[in-house]
Amino acid sequence: MPFFSVIIPLYNKADYISDCLNSVLNQNFNDYEIIIVNDGSTDKSAAIVEGFESEKINLFHQKNSGVSEARNQASKWAKGIFLAFLDADDLWKPNHLQALKESIECFPDAGLYGNNYEINYNNDYIKPARFNFKYSDHPCIIDDFFKASLKDTVIWTSAAAIQREKFLASGMFNSIYSTGQDLDLWIRIALSQAIVFNPRITMRYNKSITDSLSKSEINDVRFALLSSYQSLEINNASLKHYLDLKRYGLALRTKINGETNIYKATLKTLNFKNLNFKQKALLKLPAWVLRLLNKIRPFLINNTLYLKLFKA
Numbered sequence: 001m002p003f004f005s006v007i008i009p010l011y012n013k014a015d016y017i018s019d020c021l022n023s024v025l026n027q028n029f030n031d032y033e034i035i036i037v038n039d040g041s042t043d044k045s046a047a048i049v050e051g052f053e054s055e056k057i058n059l060f061h062q063k064n065s066g067v068s069e070a071r072n073q074a075s076k077w078a079k080g081i082f083l084a085f086l087d088a089d090d091l092w093k094p095n096h097l098q099a100l101k102e103s104i105e106c107f108p109d110a111g112l113y114g115n116n117y118e119i120n121y122n123n124d125y126i127k128p129a130r131f132n133f134k135y136s137d138h139p140c141i142i143d144d145f146f147k148a149s150l151k152d153t154v155i156w157t158s159a160a161a162i163q164r165e166k167f168l169a170s171g172m173f174n175s176i177y178s179t180g181q182d183l184d185l186w187i188r189i190a191l192s193q194a195i196v197f198n199p200r201i202t203m204r205y206n207k208s209i210t211d212s213l214s215k216s217e218i219n220d221v222r223f224a225l226l227s228s229y230q231s232l233e234i235n236n237a238s239l240k241h242y243l244d245l246k247r248y249g250l251a252l253r254t255k256i257n258g259e260t261n262i263y264k265a266t267l268k269t270l271n272f273k274n275l276n277f278k279q280k281a282l283l284k285l286p287a288w289v290l291r292l293l294n295k296i297r298p299f300l301i302n303n304t305l306y307l308k309l310f311k312a
Contacts, residue, residue, distance in 0.1 A: 004032035004097055005080030005164065009070035010049070011039040013088035016206075017048050020088050025054055029097040032084070033058060035074040040064030045088070068173035068181045075167055082113075082161050089206050090158040096202035100161045103139040103198045110141065111193025112162050112186070114155040117203040128201060129156070139198045145190035146242035148197075155195065157182045159203040162189075178218050180225045183246070187229065187239070219262050222250050227269065244274040251283055256290050 006024055010017060024034055034054075038046045038061045049059050060077060062070065075083055084100060086092065096115060103113045120126045129152040133142065148154045162170075170189060173181040189195065226243050233240040247270045254263035272280060282290070 002031050002033045002080045003029075003101065004082050004084045004161070005074075005078030006032055006034045006097075007071055007074040007078065007083050007085050008034065008036045008088055009039055009067045009074070010036050010041060010045050010088050011064065011067070011070075012041050012043045012045060014041075014043040014045045014048060016089035017045050020086065020091060021049065021052060021057070023092040023094075024086065025052075025056070026094050027092065027097045028094050029101055032056065032097060033078070033080060035078050036060065037062060037070040037074045039067070039070045066175060066178060068175040068177070072172045072175065075164060075172060078164060080164060083164050083167055084161040086158045091204045091206070092158075093202045093204070095200065096159075099198045099200045099202050103196045104161070106139045107141060107194065107196045109194070110196045111166060111189045112155060112160060112195045113198070114161075114195070115159045115198045115202040116200055117156050117159045117205055118201050119152070120204050120206045123206070126204070129153075129205075135197060135199050137199060139196055142195045142197050144238050145186070145195050146236075146238040149242060150245060153183075153186070154197055155186050156203065156205055158205060160186075166193075177225050178221050180222055184225055184228075191232065191239075219250060219254050219257070219259055222246075222253075223262050223266060226250065226266075230269065240271065241274045244270050248275055248279055248283070252290065255283070255287050256294060258287065 008020065013020070021034070024032075034057045036049055036057065036059045038049070038059060040063050046059065046061070049057065058077070060073070062073060071085065082100070082104065084097060099115050100113055103110075103115075107113075116129065118126055118128050131148055131152060131154055132150040133144075133148040133154075142148050142154060145154060170185065172185075174184050175181070177184055226246055229239065229243060233243060247266050251263055251266045251270065254260075254266060275283075285293075
């Protein structure tokens with residue numbers, strides 16, 4: 001029985017999957033298997049995986065059912081004690097699994113583990129993730145996950161690991177949500193179990209920001225997901241603040257897209273006291289100005305102006 005099962009959902013990532021797999025196969029910690037679920041890819045992604053000769057790789061195929069179903073199915077096929085998630089376009093540094101194992105040894109009963117990570121914006125600008133809490137050089141339990149994640153989220157899926165049995169018991173990723181499934185799961189776990197953070201930067205998240213605010217990402221689903229926690233927000237100020245920042249992002253998206261009904265409904269659920277001056281000012285801008293700002297974002301990415309305009 002391997003210590004880790006590395007879970008990789010795969011859908012049309014032919015340009016990335018080779019580098020992704022090599023980053024796993026180059027791990028210093030060697031007690032793992034790789035479970036790849038080809039989620040109905042129409043490009044050469046699966047063929048590229050089949051070209052690898054490693055016995056650690058197990059490739060499964062399913063009809064296109066979405067990333068949640070792919071991860072959930074992979075967890076059922078997995079033999080590892082812990083599941084370590086990785087998206088096919090992200091990369092691990094060689095010490096990633098070793099750092100996760102270090103956290104597990106320090107806090108064996110925790111509900112979720114995550115390593116620090118860096119963000120690669122448009123292959124042009126790499127910056128460490130920013131968190132809203134102070135940490136040392138050693139793994140630690142996060143006192144308040146929601147408060148700690150007010151800037152970047154402390155747990156990023158490609159840097160996260162969870163005991164397989166706890167993942168299955170949690171209900172896994174909720175496949176009714178076609179977006180934000182990881183957000184939903186981390187919230188559920190954070191409300192009931194300890195979350196451990198390792199400060200070592202061991203993962204690179206490849207983020208494309210081109211028109212990312214205006215993408216059609218099924219915003220009605222996003223609204224439903226955020227609304228599902230309203231009863232719990234009443235007595236949890238940090239959860240409310242955390243979700244209000246997500247609502248702020250949703251409001252920008254829907255205003256840019258002209259999705260007036262969702263935009264207005266989102267504003268009604270948002271406590272503006274949880275937004276800073278810059279965020280309130282952006283929401284007041286006309287939609288055409290927001291669309292213009294969104295178009296020039298890629299050109300500002302290596303400039304501090306980007307962080308001032310678009311980051312909390």
